[in-house]
Amino acid sequence: MAKSSAKAHRSCLVQMKVMWHFAESTTKKENCGSRIVTLTKRLVRANTTSVMNDERRKQTEQKLIRSGRAEFLEKGYAKANLRDICKAARVTTGAFYFSFENKEALLAAILDPVITDYQRMCSVFAKREEDDPGTADDNERQMMEYLSAHRTEAIILMEKSAGSRYEGFKSQIDMQMQSAFTSYFSKFMGVSPDAELIRILVSMRLQGYMELIKGDYTVEERIRLAREIGIHADAGSMALIKYLNGQKEVYRK
Incomplete structure (x- = not known):
């Protein structure tokens, strides 16, 4: 009887231990699951906050x-x-410096995308016209459409960028055009034209195009005027070349 009682007692203890371990294991699992849920929520909140912060920063x-x-x-x-x-943007100066290093960095964010597009278009159009001169009108249309859509950036770049690293951009365009004009005139004259004459002609052409960009015109009006200016310039150039060919001795001296 004593043995039976002791055996029953041991069996009871074993059952209690099993129940204890089960309860302990269940509690640990529940705690582990709870911690996982908590961590997941924290990660979701952190990611959401990060996305919201990125969105606010972009805005x-x-x-x-x-x-x-x-x-x-x-x-x-x-x-x-x-x-x-900052006042116009309703942004603190602290928020400004969180977004941009300085004033020139802000200017770069405004101008760099336009410069990149402009240079790419010039390269593509030059190759197209070299392969097929008949594409010139379409190229001019596309360029004028782009400049019309980004006329503010074009004006800032060409006329309002003094004091920044972009202030020499207009001079670069000027020199490129002078080189192109010189090559064009030399081709028909057989000698290099007067450098000062070329400088003035380029200045006049650039000023004309800037008037188109700055003026209150529709895109179609800009395209039409640009084409008419081009026709006038081409005819005037050929007339000038004809005149200069009669003055070759002046250029050979």
């Missing part, structure tokens, strides 16, 4: 770009005021 950058574009157009880069830019 802040876009607001600063819009207000900066207006400020640079009105005052030019040198006189543009960061406080005024």
Whole structure:
């Protein structure tokens, strides 16, 4: 009887231990599951916060770009005021420096995409016209459409960027056009034209195109006027070359 009682007692203890371990294991699993859920929620919140922060940062950058574009157009880069830019964008100066290193970095965010597109288009169009001169009108249309869509950036780049690293861009365009004009005139004259004459002709052409960009014209009006200016320029160039060919002795001296 005693043995039976002891055996029953041991059996009871074993059952209690099993139940204890089961309960302990279940509790651990529940705690582990709870921790996983908690960590998952934290990760979701962190990712959501990160996405929201990225979105807010992008929105802040876009607001600063819009207000900066207006400020640079009105005052030019040198006189543009960061406080005024931030005020117009309804952004603190601290938020500005979180988005951009300085005023020139903001200008770069405005101009670099346009410069990249412009240079790419010039390269593509030059190759197209070399392969097929008949594409010139379509190339001019596409370029004028692009410049019309980005006329503010074009004006800032060509006329309002003094004091920044972009202030030499207009001079680069000027020199490229002078080189092209010189090659064109030399081809028909057999001698190099007067450098000062070429400089003035290029200045006149550039000024004409800037008038088109700055003027209150529709895209179609800009395209039409650009074509007519081009026709006038081509006819005038040939007339000038004819005249200069009669003056070759002057250029040979």
